[in-house]
Structures are given as C-alpha cells and as structure tokens.
Amino acid sequence: MGESKSGGAKTAGSQSFYAxxxxxxxxxxxxxxxxxxxxxxxxxxxxxxxxxxxxxxxRLAPFANVDEIMVVTGEAHEKLVRTQVPALPLANVLVEPxxxxxxxxxxxxxxxxxxxxxDAVVGFFAADHVVSDDDAxxxxxxxAIEAAKSGHLVTIGISPTEPSSAFGYIKKGKANDLSGVFxxxxxxxxxxxxxxxxxxxxxxxxxxxxxxxxxxxxxxxSFDKFSPALxxxxxxxxxxxxxxxDFSELWSELPSQAFDYAVAEPAAADGRxxxxxxxxxxxxxxxxxxxxxxxxxxxxxxxxxxxxxxKVHPRDSTGIVVATSGRxxxxxxxxxxxxxxxxxxxxxxxxxxxxxxxxxxxxxxAEGLDGVL
Amino acid sequence: MGESKSGGAKTAGSQSFYAxxxxxxxxxxxxxxxxxxxxxxxxxxxxxxxxxxxxxxxRLAPFANVDEIMVVTGEAHEKLVRTQVPALPLANVLVEPxxxxxxxxxxxxxxxxxxxxxDAVVGFFAADHVVSDDDAxxxxxxxAIEAAKSGHLVTIGISPTEPSSAFGYIKKGKANDLSGVFxxxxxxxxxxxxxxxxxxxxxxxxxxxxxxxxxxxxxxxSFDKFSPALxxxxxxxxxxxxxxxDFSELWSELPSQAFDYAVAEPAAADGRxxxxxxxxxxxxxxxxxxxxxxxxxxxxxxxxxxxxxxKVHPRDSTGIVVATSGRxxxxxxxxxxxxxxxxxxxxxxxxxxxxxxxxxxxxxxAEGLDGVL
Numbered sequence: 001m002g003e004s005k006s007g008g009a010k011t012a013g014s015q016s017f018y019a020x021x022x023x024x025x026x027x028x029x030x031x032x033x034x035x036x037x038x039x040x041x042x043x044x045x046x047x048x049x050x051x052x053x054x055x056x057x058x059r060l061a062p063f064a065n066v067d068e069i070m071v072v073t074g075e076a077h078e079k080l081v082r083t084q085v086p087a088l089p090l091a092n093v094l095v096e097p098x099x100x101x102x103x104x105x106x107x108x109x110x111x112x113x114x115x116x117x118x119d120a121v122v123g124f125f126a127a128d129h130v131v132s133d134d135d136a137x138x139x140x141x142x143x144a145i146e147a148a149k150s151g152h153l154v155t156i157g158i159s160p161t162e163p164s165s166a167f168g169y170i171k172k173g174k175a176n177d178l179s180g181v182f183x184x185x186x187x188x189x190x191x192x193x194x195x196x197x198x199x200x201x202x203x204x205x206x207x208x209x210x211x212x213x214x215x216x217x218x219x220x221x222s223f224d225k226f227s228p229a230l231x232x233x234x235x236x237x238x239x240x241x242x243x244x245x246d247f248s249e250l251w252s253e254l255p256s257q258a259f260d261y262a263v264a265e266p267a268a269a270d271g272r273x274x275x276x277x278x279x280x281x282x283x284x285x286x287x288x289x290x291x292x293x294x295x296x297x298x299x300x301x302x303x304x305x306x307x308x309x310x311k312v313h314p315r316d317s318t319g320i321v322v323a324t325s326g327r328x329x330x331x332x333x334x335x336x337x338x339x340x341x342x343x344x345x346x347x348x349x350x351x352x353x354x355x356x357x358x359x360x361x362x363x364x365x366a367e368g369l370d371g372v373l
Numbered sequence: 374m375g376e377s378k379s380g381g382a383k384t385a386g387s388q389s390f391y392a393x394x395x396x397x398x399x400x401x402x403x404x405x406x407x408x409x410x411x412x413x414x415x416x417x418x419x420x421x422x423x424x425x426x427x428x429x430x431x432r433l434a435p436f437a438n439v440d441e442i443m444v445v446t447g448e449a450h451e452k453l454v455r456t457q458v459p460a461l462p463l464a465n466v467l468v469e470p471x472x473x474x475x476x477x478x479x480x481x482x483x484x485x486x487x488x489x490x491x492d493a494v495v496g497f498f499a500a501d502h503v504v505s506d507d508d509a510x511x512x513x514x515x516x517a518i519e520a521a522k523s524g525h526l527v528t529i530g531i532s533p534t535e536p537s538s539a540f541g542y543i544k545k546g547k548a549n550d551l552s553g554v555f556x557x558x559x560x561x562x563x564x565x566x567x568x569x570x571x572x573x574x575x576x577x578x579x580x581x582x583x584x585x586x587x588x589x590x591x592x593x594x595s596f597d598k599f600s601p602a603l604x605x606x607x608x609x610x611x612x613x614x615x616x617x618x619d620f621s622e623l624w625s626e627l628p629s630q631a632f633d634y635a636v637a638e639p640a641a642a643d644g645r646x647x648x649x650x651x652x653x654x655x656x657x658x659x660x661x662x663x664x665x666x667x668x669x670x671x672x673x674x675x676x677x678x679x680x681x682x683x684k685v686h687p688r689d690s691t692g693i694v695v696a697t698s699g700r701x702x703x704x705x706x707x708x709x710x711x712x713x714x715x716x717x718x719x720x721x722x723x724x725x726x727x728x729x730x731x732x733x734x735x736x737x738x739a740e741g742l743d744g745v746l
Contacts, residue, residue, distance in 0.1 A: 328718040333726035345701040353706035
C-alpha cells in the first residue's frame with residue numbers, strides 16, 4: 001500500500017483515508033451477461049466505457065489515490081482486477097482463498113490495515129454499485145468521514161425513491177451533534193413490500209447500500225467485541241498475509257456470515273453506528289429489469305438496448321435486449337421481454353421474471369453446465 | 374432426362390410418368406431458419422436427416438426414378454439442388470433466369486416435356502410440403518394418374534383437418550366414373566376464417582396443395598387455350614432451352630402469374646379438372662407455429678425443440694425453439710414463445726405472430742439487411 005497522500009482534492013482532513021472495495025458476488029441474476037469468471041463488477045454494464053469496479057475506483061479519487069485503495073476479491077478474479085486497475089499496487093489486492101461472505105472480506109481488510117495503518121480512517125464501497133451524481137456522493141462521504149473521527153462506525157443511508165423489498169433498510173434514531181448525521185436505531189433485513197411501503201412513508205428509513213466508514217480501530221474493536229469467531233482468526237490471518245505466509249487453512253475455518261449480521265446489527269444496538277442520509281443517484285443494478293431502468297427504459301416503453309443497438313430490430317415490442325454476440329436480433333410482438341444474447345449463451349425471459357434468473361442459473365449449475373455459468 | 378423406367382414398384386401403368394418439382398419460394402415466414410440463399414425446401418426442417426426436397430424425391434420413388442424427376446428452380450439454388458440430389462441428371466434441373474411465379478415454372482416443365490415426351494403423364498409436387506403417410510399418398514397419386522389418362526387435369530385435394538384460412542380450397546362437383554374421383558366445381562382462393570369454417574363443415578371442399586397430374590398434352594393444351602401469353606413464349610423457350618440457347622430475354626418478358634389463376638381456374642370452369650380427395654398427413658410447414666405443430670408440440674404444452682435439444686433449458690415456458698447455433702438457450706417464464714437461434718441471426722417472437730415474420734423480413738430487406746435474409 002502507498003504510505004502517503006499525493007495531492008488531489010482530498011477532503012478527508014489530516015487523518016489518512018483508505019478505501020476498501022470488496023469485489024465479490026457473481027451477479028447471477030445478470031446471467032449470461034455476468035458469469036462466474038467475469039462477474040458484474042468487471043463488466044461495463046452501463047456502456048460508460050469502464051467496468052463498475054473501475055467506475056468505483058474513479059469515483060473515490062478525491063478521497064483516495066489508487067495506492068490508497070484495497071480490493072478484496074476471489075482468486076478467480078484477481079487477474080482481471082489487476083488488468084482493469086493496473087495502477088493498483090501488488091499488495092493492495094487481498095485475495096480470498098474461498099468465498100466467505102461479507103464479514104470475512106471486510107474483516108480481512110480491517111485487520112490488514114490495523115497492522116499497517118492503525119490510525120487511518122477506512123471506508124468500504126461495493127464494487128458493483130452505480131452512482132449517477134458523483135458530487136453529491138463526495139459531499140455525503142466527506143460528512144461520513146468527519147463523523148467517523150468520533151470513533152463511531154458511520155453508514156451512508158440511501159434516501160429511498162420507492163418501497164423496494166430488494167434492499168435492507170436502516171432506521172434512523174436521534175440526531176448526532178454533526179449536522180445531517182443521525183444515530184442508527186437499527187438495521188432491518190429486506191422487508192416485505194408492505195413493510196417497505198410503511199418504511200418509506202415514515203421518512204425514517206434509508207436503503208442499506210453496505211457503504212460504511214470508520215476508524216480502523218473502531219472496526220476491529222467491533223469485530224473483537226461482537227464477532228470474536230471472526231476477529232480472532234482474522235487478526236492472525238492478516239499477520240500471515242502481510243508476512244507472505246499461507247493462511248488458507250485458517251481461512252477455510254472462518255464462519256461465513258454477512259457483515260450486517262455479524263457486526264453491524266449488534267454494533268448499532270450498542271449505539272456505535274451513525275448514519276448519514278444521502279441522495280446521489282445510487283443504484284444496485286441487480287437484474288435485467290433494473291438494468292433496463294438504469295439505461296433509461298421506462299416500463300412499457302420501447303426496447304432498451306445494451307450493446308450494439310444497430311444490430312437490434314424490434315417491431316411492436318418492448319423490453320430490454322443485451323446484444324454482445326454481434327448477431328442480428330429481431331423482435332416481433334413480444335412485450336416486457338428480456339433477451340440476453342452472448343456468444344455462447346442466450347437467455348429469453350421477461351422483466352417480471354428478472355429476479356428468478358438466479359434460480360435458473362442454480363438449476364443449470366446443478367445440471368453440470370458450469371462451463372457457461 | 375432418363376428415357377426408360379428401371380424397375381421399382383411402378384404403378385403408373387404403361388404410359389411414361391414424370392414428376393416435376395417446382396422448387397421456388399423462399400419460406401420467408403421461417404426466417405432466420407430459412408434464408409434466400411437456403412430456403413425452406415433445402416432445409417431438414419423436421420430433423421428427418423433429409424431436406425424437404427430430398428424427402429419429396431424419395432416419396433415419389435414408386436412412381437418416378439430420379440432420372441424421371443425434373444426440378445424447376447432459381448439460379449441461386451441450382452448448386453444446392455444438385456448437391457442434395459446428386460443422381461439428378463444434368464438436364465433434369467430447369468433453371469429459371471428469374472422468379473416468374475408458379476404458372477411459368479409449371480409451363481416451362483410442361484413445354485420441355487412436350488418436346489421430349491409428348492405422350493407422358495406428368496405430376497407436379499411442391500418441394501417443401503410434408504407428408505406423414507407415404508402409403509396413403511401413393512394410393513391417391515395412383516388414382517390421380519389413372520384418372521389423368523382420360524385427358525383431364527387431376528388435382529389432389531387434401532381433406533381439411535381444420536378451418537384454415539391459410540390455404541386455397543377446391544370445391545368438388547359431380548362424381549366421375551372412376552371411384553373416388555370428382556369433377557372440380559371451382560378453385561377458391563384463400564378464404565376468410567368464417568368462410569373456411571363453412572367450407573369444412575360442408576364436406577364439399579378440400580385444401581388446394583398445388584399437387585396435380587395430367588398428360589403433357591392436356592397441360593400444354595390448357596396453357597395454349599387459357600393462357601397463350603404464357604404458352605406461346607414458353608413453347609419457344611422450351612425449344613431454346615433444349616437446344617442450349619439463351620432464353621433469358623424471352624423469360625424476362627413472361628407475365629408473373631400463379632398457375633391457379635392463369636390456368637387451373639379457367640380450366641376448371643371449362644370442365645377440364647378432376648379432384649381426387651386424400652388424407653395422407655399433408656402439411657405445408659409455412660411458419661413457426663405450424664413447425665411446432667408438425668414437431669408434435671400441442672398449443673400451450675411444453676417447449677418444442679428443432680435442433681440440438683440438449684442445449685435448450687426451458688423453465689416455466691412453452692413454445693418452440695429452433696437451435697442451430699450450438700449455444701446454450703435458456704427460457705424462463707415465457708409462453709407460446711418462438712426463439713430461432715442461428716449462427717448470425719436471432720428471432721424472438723410468439724406463435725401468434727408467426728405469420729407476421731414475412732413482413733418483418735420485408736422491412737429488414739428494405740433497410741438493406743439482405744446479408745442475413
């Protein structure tokens with residue numbers, strides 16, 4: 001890791017800031033666009049010219065140079081991560097020997113930083129989210145970093161734009177001394193649609209995008225206190241990793257838990273979590289229906305094309321076409337259709353079934369079709 | 374052309390029998406399976422291992438050896454016709470310099486035969502129809518050939534299995550002396566669905582499959598009498614063709630007319646046409662809905678696959694998938710869907726829109742996409 005800031009419009013103040021990007025998850029609901037070997041975060045999903053990972057790195061530039069960014073990823077993706085972000089120092093890619101869910105990924109980075117930069121502030125940012133208003137994001141993040149210096153963990157809560165049951169929620173509690181900052185009353189798992197409607201109407205709930213900031217010390221303290229089954233071995237694993245020793249056996253024995261469950265929920269109950277609400281055009285493009293929406297296609301309107309639009313010939317049709325095979329694609333009289341045309345696999349479904357793609361992929365895996373998954 | 378029969382279970386009697394297969398039409402409604410360069414009749418549409426043309430040739434074997442078969446086709450298809458039916462003598466492929474509709478194709482063969490075999494009986498059989506009961510077909514054809522020896526033209530009328538508005542109809546008149554043979558009262562163009570219901574309920578109408586038999590003399594007489602604008606130049610064209618002279622200019626000036634309109638309708642009105650009704654599992658697989666039906670897929674039932682079924686993974690879906698690209702095809706929650714997946718073009722539509730594929734292809738041609746049409 002780099003050991004010093006090198007210019008730029010840094011707003012994190014005098015304390016060192018590091019950004020960690022857990023880059024896991026396969027984006028199964030976006031198959032066959034997203035594959036296990038080239039998942040969502042490595043794809044130029046929105047046609048910006050960059051993958052979501054590269055967009056994430058660029059978005060953090062006012063706060064962290066590339067040598068102040070760590071990516072936690074799986075062995076299968078290390079090579080493409082390094083190819084896409086060539087300036088990333090060798091030591092800044094932490095490779096998980098096997099997937100162990102988000103708590104292990106967060107904890108690994110936190111304990112590695114605790115060894116090297118114990119006084120730093122660190123933020124965690126998903127590799128595969130979309131932000132359309134970078135300035136607003138930067139403003140909210142600056143507030144979160146400032147708030148984190150008090151020793152609290154600080155999450156960024158997304159002001160909901162609809163009653164979605166696809167996200168967890170953060171319920172705000174009493175106001176903090178800092179303007180625009182609140183205590184977290186609780187983290188709530190993905191609710192029913194009905195509960196989501198109630199949450200949104202109340203004005204007291206935010207979407208949990210998994211973005212949070214804290215001092216390295218506060219984060220490892222929370223692991224030690226609320227999840228010693230992870231914290232204890234992770235401290236050892238971090239030391240081995242930095243020494244260049246093998247840690248795969250210790251890693252394989254880690255419990256596989258979500259960070260929210262293992263650390264965030266008990267830490268919030270202990271009064272350790274703050275939330276900074278924000279609106280910055282955040283999206284988790286998790287399935288083809290949300291991809292169509294992110295590409296500007298309103299429900300029931302024309303056909304949204306991701307890829308080579310000149311090859312797509314819709315007639316009396318609506319939906320989304322992902323065209324990456326180079327073939328001519330003709331649609332006739334199909335509505336809210338999803339056609340994902342890649343060189344070796346084709347998916348035809350409807351927006352209504354966008355969430356069910358995950359189950360189909362799991363079924364195909366069970367049938368031994370790993371080669372195209 | 375061959376000049377003598379060579380064994381086999383011939384049932385045509387002592388008079389020579391020739392079979393003519395007009396092999397035109399592009400099967401546009403079956404795009405992108407059927408292409409202008411490789412139309413329906415050259416495809417193994419039903420997975421029998423043979424193209425429809427080759428199946429047609431084989432079906433005629435008890436009546437005509439390959440050297441007693443003539444194929445009338447366009448320049449673009451001559452090579453594949455010869456490749457698929459290698460035993461066809463050089464002179465037995467009549468190549469049209471340009472498409473001129475069915476009357477010119479039928480007349481060309483008739484006037485060529487009139488020069489070479491004026492005493493023969495000749496039958497005309499579409500290159501792209503499907504027959505599932507060959508024995509029944511042979512029995513009906515033997516009756517038609519017998520009836521033709523009286524000097525009448527004899528069509529084979531398909532006993533309708535449903536009130537289809539996709540076919541022309543033949544109305545039967547009074548019985549002929551031969552058992553199972555009737556006079557044709559009139560040929561009726563494709564009716565409305567309502568009229569089709571009436572036709573089928575009456576029991577007096579048959580589908581017009583364009584199959585007919587006659588002496589060479591009777592056919593050219595009818596051209597001379599009812600369509601001299603075709604007959605006169607075609608006599609000249611046939612002579613030039615047999616002499617190896619160019620006839621493309623004369624051909625280009627021929628009127629482009631359907632045989633039914635130019636000859637059959639007036640000949641029937643003149644009392645010259647007989648009909649032999651038959652049921653032999655005849656199908657004109659004209660679009661993807663009828664292809665699904667021919668492949669055994671009932672409406673609303675599972676997914677019918679043409680091609681590599683092992684590559685197709687339907688879930689909660691119904692319809693037809695044509696899989697010729699070798700790719701994995703996954704369907705999820707789509708119903709009565711039509712997916713035609715070829716190496717360079719993909720069509721997604723529904724059975725309901727099967728007939729409209731023709732219009733889409735015409736639109737794409739207007740847009741300059743001939744390369745994939």
